[in-house]
Each structure stands twice: as structure tokens, then as C-alpha cells.
Amino acid sequence: MSSIVVLSGSPSATSRTAALAGLLSERLRGHGHDLRLIHVRDLPAQALLHADFADPAIVDVTAAITAADGVVVASPVYKAAYTGLLKSLLDLLPQFALAGKTVLPVLTGGSPAHVLALDYALRPVLSSLGAHHVVPGWFVLDKHIEVSATGVVLHADSEKPLLSVVDTFAAVLDGAPATVPLAG
Numbered sequence: 001m002s003s004i005v006v007l008s009g010s011p012s013a014t015s016r017t018a019a020l021a022g023l024l025s026e027r028l029r030g031h032g033h034d035l036r037l038i039h040v041r042d043l044p045a046q047a048l049l050h051a052d053f054a055d056p057a058i059v060d061v062t063a064a065i066t067a068a069d070g071v072v073v074a075s076p077v078y079k080a081a082y083t084g085l086l087k088s089l090l091d092l093l094p095q096f097a098l099a100g101k102t103v104l105p106v107l108t109g110g111s112p113a114h115v116l117a118l119d120y121a122l123r124p125v126l127s128s129l130g131a132h133h134v135v136p137g138w139f140v141l142d143k144h145i146e147v148s149a150t151g152v153v154l155h156a157d158s159e160k161p162l163l164s165v166v167d168t169f170a171a172v173l174d175g176a177p178a179t180v181p182l183a184g
């Protein structure tokens, strides 16, 4: 069993990314992994905005990430990149906080035109944090995520490829090579 931290970086109270992060967390729990889902919007804003490294909530999250074997980083695309909220937390982590960890990047967005934000915006910051093992991630169109009182439903065009990268991430944590079957 590996320990995994899932970061959800949307500031929205009705976040599709958060719903997706919950779905992914359940999937990973189903693989037998130990999960902690962290919504960055629930961390103290004062600590994030004033770079208060010593705030107990920041210390706690930093410790959880440091101790984790795997980290899922999920964010909506804002202005062709990940959110400033997510960055405000990443900026408070130690320089190589993701060294030695397997990392799964996931973005949600309104336009397929910004699918490359995954590789040109999110991936570089993960590498800068020391992540050498960033497995293939996925960009999910917001219109493919339907959130209701009973849960979250993904459009078939997104469900299969997303679950495929999640299952690969889980398998890599179990020691398998990072090969994702082509969607289709």
C-alpha cells in the first residue's frame, strides 16, 4: 500500500476539479492505497498569501506531501495555466518536495485549445519541485464533468482515458512500468 496525497487547486466552492479529485481518490482507495485529499481552498488564505511557512496547516500539508509516495496534482486551467491558488501552496513547499515521488497531473478546462497547459504549464513546475517521475496525465473538459447531489459522472470520452492514467499511476506505485494503453 502506498500513501497518496491528492491536491485539488480550484478556488471554486462548486468545483468540478474538486469533484473529479474526489472520484480519483475513491478509485485510488479501491486500488488499496492510503489517500489524503487536500482542497487548497480550505487552507488559511492568510498563510497562503503571506507565505507563512510556519502556519500549522501549511506545516501539516507539507509533512503529508513529504511523507507521500505519490501525489496527484489537480487544477482547473485559469488563463492558460494552473490556478494561482495551487501555485500559492506549491510556493510554500520545500524546493524538492516532490523528489522521489510518483506524480500524476490532472487539469480541467473549458477549451481543448488549452490542453497543452498540462505539459507546458503544470509539468514544468512539478519538475522544478524535484519530480522526476511524472506519469502521463489528462486534461478533462469541464462539460464532461457532471456533478450532482449523488456524485460525479464523466462523459464517456473523458472517463476511459482519465481512469486509464489513474490506474497506470496506481500500478506504477505498485512497481509497474508507466505505460498507458492508448485510449480509443
Ligand SMILES: Cc1cc2nc3c(=O)[nH]c(=O)nc-3n(C[C@H](O)[C@H](O)[C@H](O)COP(=O)(O)O)c2cc1C
Binding pocket: 010, 011, 012, 014, 015, 016, 017, 018, 076, 077, 078, 079, 080, 081, 108, 109, 110, 111, 112, 114, 141, 142
Ligand atoms: C478565472 C477563470 C479563468 C479560466 N481560464 C481558462 C483558460 O484559460 N482555458 C480554459 O480552457 N478554461 C479556462 N477556464 C475554465 C475552467 O478551467 C473550467 O471551467 C474548469 O473546469 C473549472 O474548474 P472548477 O469548477 O474546478 O473551478 C477559466 C475559468 C475561470 C473561472
